[in-house]
Amino acid sequence: MPASPAGRSPVRLVLVAIAAFGVLVGLGTWQLERLAWKEALLARVEARVHGAPQDVPAPAFWPTLTREHDEYRKVRARGHFDHARETLVYTVRGEDAAGPLKGQGFLVVTPLIRADGPPILVNRGFVPSDRRDPASRAEGQVAGEVEVTGLLRLPEEASWFVPANNPAQAIFYRMDPADIAAARGVAGAAPFVIDQDAGEAPGGLPAGGGTRLAFPNRHLEYALTWYGLAAALVGVVIAVLWSRRKGRANEVERRS
Template identity: 50%
Template sequence: MAVDGRGPGAGRPLRTLVLWGLLALAAAAGFGALGVWQLQRRAWKHDLIARVEERVGAAPVPAPGPAAWPAVDAARDEYRRVRTAGRFRHEDETLVRAVTDLGGGFWVLTPFRTDRGFTVLVNRGFVPPERRDPASRAAGQIAGETTVTGLLRVSEPGGGFLRANDPAAGRWYSRDVAAIAAARGLGEVAPYFIDADATANPGGLPAGGLTVVAFSDHHLVYALTWFALALLPAVGVAAALRGDRRRRQG
């Protein structure tokens, strides 16, 4: 006789089966909810991609001035094409570590005093390590009034490449607008920066137009994974019921 007092052909108590069924239902519901959430994320991502593609391909608009700065929003404004006129302050450029399609090197971030009276940082583009010295690319140090067209980007505070910015040592790993402005004594600057377009600079450097506009989109795979996991508890319960039925019939 079995230890619990049931005969060899006895099945599991009804309350045990009910408990297992409830647990399986809860697990399936949880996994299913995660699958639905991933589908919702997929819809949101596709909408974001469509909106960004529309901004990138649109005609440039004036770069937001001080009155509009409080309303600048990453979700609404990032990658919007903007244009502004003014003068570069090359003496205050900052080099930020970068890895691009052209290899490793630096972004050249230069303050730009607009003809509307405010300053904005412009990522003029990429330079390789051997051309980090401005004297090695003097032709590209545009003097006088010029126009910048590019994509509005939001600040990247903190650092990057798993390394924190070190303003005191002049080592920058992210385009942190506020920190760069403070380190260079620029005073108030726009809370965003502009990634310059591919308009060639004299001498070819810095090389602009290297902004990567790409978003990962694996949500459908994740959703299918969660839905598959949602089926496992049902399969497990079905297997347990079949085994229980055999034992009762045995």
């Protein structure tokens, strides 16, 4: 005789639970793999940030630059700032930001015109909203040839939480060298920005060295959560099966 629906139900429950258990364990294992990747990334960034500055990559290498191999590399370049084409990128510095300046303000991005290569946009650092006018920080508008050292940064990725840039009106919320160069008519500019080191602007503004190096790393927490859910699932299934078995035993006892 075919098994009754009640008899098939525990088998179906176990099969579904096994599938769900496999998914949960797989998610936990994936998070552990992400943890290893994130720790390796942090180690690479730490080594790059504190390494000796190298010359900026030559234009021939620009198409091959990647976040994995080049982001946060310490670089240097020589040239003179084209302050007439300075661009402001809106930002907010939280309480965890380096340096004393907090709150709303702008990142000052200025083309570095080089004699030995195409121009490079330099994020010279942060200025508060009340110092956005270059005239209010004239001491920092350095003239003549300078050597810039800082971190190589590729374009910021778009985010739902950051408004889109409006190059036509020179309104920027995201560091995108292509947008900025096009809006300011900086032909042939590098596809990256140099985040200038701290202390390189006379008078203290713009305040460089504010590159955010905090990377969220909650992968271990997520892995433990998934593994915990898998363990809880096993406990629930065992409890359900035990309850059904006990119920059948009581039923048989009552009938006897």
